[in-house]
Amino acid sequence: MTSQSAPNIELSLIAPTYNEIENIVPLVERVHKALSQYSYELVIVDDNSPDGTSELAKSLSAEYPLKVIVRTSERGLASAVVAGFREAKGQVLGVIDADLQHPPEVIPALLEAIRAGADVAIGSRYISGGGIEGWSTKRRVISGGAKAFTHILLPSARKIQDPLSGLFLFKREVVDGVVLAPTGYKILLEVLVKGNASHISEVPYTFKERERGKSNLTIREELNFLKHLGRLGWIEGDIKRFIKFCTVGASGAGVNLGLLAFFVEVVGLYETLAVVISYEISILNNFIWNELWTFRDKRASAGGSVLSRAIKFNLVSLGGFSINLAVFALLFNLFGVFYIISEAVAILSAMLWNFFANLKWTWRARHEEALANQSLQEK
Ligand code: UDP
Ligand code: MG
16 A cells, blocks of 8 residues: 555545435535544545545535545445555545445444454444344345355454454554465455454444435346455465365375385285385375475474374374275165265365364464363353
8 A cells, every 4th residue: 555644644434336316415414523622634535426426525524524536447345445555645544335324423433443452343234233124134144154154265354253254444454565466355364364454343333224316236246245255265274285285185195005015016025014014104195294394384393303293194094994994884774875976075074173173273373272272161
């Protein structure tokens, strides 16, 4: 981000608009009333709305601390917000919808959370005191699914109850030197994944029904959100790690079969003994590659010695082997599924178990252990 902050402006609030002419006056008035005790600027970023939104907004800018940006070359919620950040002068940056579904009256509580030390303060529908007005069950289920998906793909969103919130503030430093290039309209995810925030706080609010104007969000924006999730998950999540883990597993299978042939054909061992020895060596092969490659970044923070990790890795593999047998028996013997399909599902189950057990145990960071113990003691 390129803009300079001005010391006398504490908060820049960005509101993207498209055909919001009916909401502009109440938005500007309610924001101003809510923030009367604070120094702030409201930055309206309008995508050249045909209904005259930007002209009306500009007519208010003599009376209120209001800046209006009209974009003609680009459209879309995500890039509009980033354009607003670029022009913003405040120490704290924030985003709010212009249609008043985000009640401006909650902003002071968000700003106070920042003053109290939060790097990011999120308006949250999903913590106690928060809520959603007038959503159908279908919309709630879709929203819940999107949230669950986000939690699976993005480790940094897991501790947040409302990671898809569109109402949030953050300290300018969080995105210092960071290039924000959101693919979808969930800008908060971009800030959480790419920015440097350590303390995040959620403040409850109720998402209101739209009273004036109509929704502009298209199915295309929802698809962009999924693309965005995939991209961010690729950057920070465990997708890449899982692919590495599977690659190592495949190399282990090669080592296993090669050695088996060698021990039987060249050395002349009994087949059963050769199977056991080559199996164990292939596990050591996998351990070494995972230690040096898949979990390389976790080595420094993981507890214990290499030997203790090697033992844990062996135990996890033993668990994976048992899961493989159990799932195969269940599918093949009990449900009569074709044996190749049964074993394919069994292998996948064992791989997933191996991956997550190693991630959460073998290469688990020591401070994660300390945190887990602490929360156990608090219960
Ligand atoms: N918006 C925008 N450009 C777009 C779509 C939406 O600036 O292409 C603005 C819109 O004016 C509103 C906010 O983004 O201030 C949220 O959009 P909307 O209310 O249409 O979404 P919904 O609440 O229905 O999900
Ligand atoms: Mg809306």
